[in-house]
Amino acid sequence: MDVAATETNVWGGGQKPLNASYGKLMMWFFIVSDALTFSGFLVAYGFSRFKNIDSWPIADEVFTHFPFLHGVDAPMYYVALMTFILIFSSVTMVLAVDAGHHMQKGKVVLYMFLTIIGGAVFVGSQAWEWKNFIKGEYGALETKGGQILQFVNADTGKRVALEAFATNIDTPRATHQNSNGIWFVGETSLPTFSVAEVTRGFEANENLRIRIQKLNAEGHKTVLTREASLNKIGQAVAVVEGANLIHNEYGNRLFADFFFFITGFHGFHVFSGVIINIIIFLNVMMGTYEKRGHYEMVEKVGLYWHFVDLVWVFVFTFFYLV
Amino acid sequence: MAQETHKLAIFRGLLKFKSNQQKIWGVLIFLSIVTTIEVVLGIVKPAPLNTMFLRMKLLNWIFIILTIVKAYYIAWDFMHIRDEKGSLKSAIVLPLLILIPYLVFILLVEGNYIFDVMRDGFVSWNF
Numbered sequence: 001m002d003v004a005a006t007e008t009n010v011w012g013g014g015q016k017p018l019n020a021s022y023g024k025l026m027m028w029f030f031i032v033s034d035a036l037t038f039s040g041f042l043v044a045y046g047f048s049r050f051k052n053i054d055s056w057p058i059a060d061e062v063f064t065h066f067p068f069l070h071g072v073d074a075p076m077y078y079v080a081l082m083t084f085i086l087i088f089s090s091v092t093m094v095l096a097v098d099a100g101h102h103m104q105k106g107k108v109v110l111y112m113f114l115t116i117i118g119g120a121v122f123v124g125s126q127a128w129e130w131k132n133f134i135k136g137e138y139g140a141l142e143t144k145g146g147q148i149l150q151f152v153n154a155d156t157g158k159r160v161a162l163e164a165f166a167t168n169i170d171t172p173r174a175t176h177q178n179s180n181g182i183w184f185v186g187e188t189s190l191p192t193f194s195v196a197e198v199t200r201g202f203e204a205n206e207n208l209r210i211r212i213q214k215l216n217a218e219g220h221k222t223v224l225t226r227e228a229s230l231n232k233i234g235q236a237v238a239v240v241e242g243a244n245l246i247h248n249e250y251g252n253r254l255f256a257d258f259f260f261f262i263t264g265f266h267g268f269h270v271f272s273g274v275i276i277n278i279i280i281f282l283n284v285m286m287g288t289y290e291k292r293g294h295y296e297m298v299e300k301v302g303l304y305w306h307f308v309d310l311v312w313v314f315v316f317t318f319f320y321l322v
Numbered sequence: 323m324a325q326e327t328h329k330l331a332i333f334r335g336l337l338k339f340k341s342n343q344q345k346i347w348g349v350l351i352f353l354s355i356v357t358t359i360e361v362v363l364g365i366v367k368p369a370p371l372n373t374m375f376l377r378m379k380l381l382n383w384i385f386i387i388l389t390i391v392k393a394y395y396i397a398w399d400f401m402h403i404r405d406e407k408g409s410l411k412s413a414i415v416l417p418l419l420i421l422i423p424y425l426v427f428i429l430l431v432e433g434n435y436i437f438d439v440m441r442d443g444f445v446s447w448n449f
Contacts, residue, residue: 018410028414039422043429050433051440060364080361084354091350094400098342145449219372235449306400310393317389321364322382 027300031307034269038311041265042318045258055213057251058221059320065132079320082125083312086270089118090309093277097302100295105284108298112281115305119274126267133259136242138162139191140249141198143235148251150211151202152223160208162239165201166193191239199233213251259319266315269308276301329404332395349399356388 010017018025049056060075067078096111139162141149151160171194178186202208210229214222224232240249248256280301289295330345331338332352339345363371363381371381398404403411440447 018413019407020410025410028410032414032417035418036421039418039425043422043425046426047429047433050430051436053434053437054441076361076364080357083357087350087353087357090396090400091346094346095343098346101342143449145447147447147449303401306396309400310396313389313392313396317360317385321360321385 021296023296023300024303027303031303034307035311038262038265038314041258041262042314045262045318048252048254048258052252052254054215055252056215057213057255058219062133062250062255063129063320064137065129067128076320078125078129079316082122082129083316085118085125086122086309086312089115089122090306092118093302093305097295097299100289100298103290103295105287105290108284108295109281112277112284112298116274116277116281119270119277119305123267123270123274126263126270130260130263133256134242134244136240136249138249139193139239139241141195141233141236142238142240142247143232144237146253148213148240148249149232149236150221150249152209152211154207154209154223154226159211162193162198162241165205165208166197167201167204169194169197169200191241193239195236195239198239199236202233203230262315263319266308266311269311273301273305273308276304328402332399345399349395353392353395356392360385360388 020028063079064073064075065078066072066074092111092114096108096115099107099111138150138159140151143149151162151165152158153160173190173194175190176185176187178184202210206226208229209226210224210232211221212224212232216222238247240247242249243256243259245253245257245260247253250256280297283289283297284295289297328342328345330340330342332345332349337348339348363384367381371379371384373380375383397415403414406414439445
């Protein structure tokens with residue numbers, strides 16, 4: 001092929017038709033495919049939610065904790081803080097990229113460092129959020145069909161924790177350990193109370209009502225009458241404290257599954273982003289890119305980091321706001 | 323990658339910045355304002371916005387639109403799509419713009435159908 005033909009043919013090789021390097025293009029392709037993966041997850045969440053639109057848990061009642069404020073009902077504030085942390089670390093990243101364009105090594109080091117700190121704080125916050133979600137707050141009963149029965153005080157309208165009313169019944173039933181019994185049969189720890197204890201406590205307290213998952217016309221959870229509550233508690237088969245992949249005291253178990261899956265997948269992205277940032281940070285410190293003559297690697301990890309921020313914007317909306 | 327290639331105007335040229343760094347801070351302020359509005363609306367939940375619009379609460383529509391606005395500015399200014407060539411821009415954005423709404427449409431309609439079946443059909447979840 002002669003030189004003139006190469007120059008006139010944009011896609012003939014030896015050119016940069018998209019005005020971006022190979023590495024940057026590959027990062028973009030990865031991001032596009034990863035964006036489709038995340039949209040698959042989020043749309044699956046939407047599907048399950050539309051399927052149970054009249055009984056889905058209310059996020060404001062689930063995520064109510066804020067560090068050092070025990071017992072204070074603070075929905076939204078903590079995730080809002082996490083969102084700001086992530087946006088801010090995105091800004092320091094883009095400043096690092098900009099400093100790289102100007103070949104200012106010191107500034108790149110500083111901004112990369114701040115980005116890593118921001119990412120680490122975010123991952124830590126998410127771990128704390130998970131801890132609260134797994135531990136649970138009030139406890140609930142579960143029926144055979146997997147419906148969740150929660151307890152409210154009819155006088156105040158506030159939720160009541162199981163430990164506030166469940167009466168103790170002496171029972172020899174203890175957690176079965178495979179060290180003292182059939183070795184191949186084991187169980188995870190029993191809930192603090194048995195269904196019988198909760199039922200007896202409920203019968204003894206006249207002002208307690210059961211709250212079911214169904215939403216009423218105003219968008220609140222339906223609270224049953226005393227008679228209906230007494231009838232409903234007979235259907236309970238298990239005590240649920242906290243949430244895991246099988247049981248969820250906050251309501252529909254799919255909610256917990258998607259919460260763990262989507263925020264977990266996102267948290268893993270943030271974690272790997274922090275690791276990649278650290279590697280690039282060390283390279284910057286050693287002067288690898290100074291010698292190479294350009295800081296394009298910083299730009300590439302920057303793209304990934306902004307993408308992680310972008311995904312969080314959507315997770316924030318669909319899990320906490322909508 | 324010369325820094326002179328940055329396009330420094332946002333809001334369709336309404337706001338022009340002197341340098342790329344100034345633009346970054348400007349976009350941060352804008353994103354913070356949008357997030358603050360979202361959080362305030364999420365905590366207050368003003369009653370007039372609870373009216374239904376196109377089968378969804380008006381408030382939820384506002385949240386989704388604000389989210390897309392935020393996503394646009396993160397992609398355009400932080401990920402520098404604004405500075406890329408038109409062909410690369412479309413190669414990135416068009417697949418997402420076509421496939422995601424399609425998936426959303428198809429699965430949400432299906433989810434809604436299953437909800438109707440469980441509500442009106444012969445199976446009921448009352449145990």
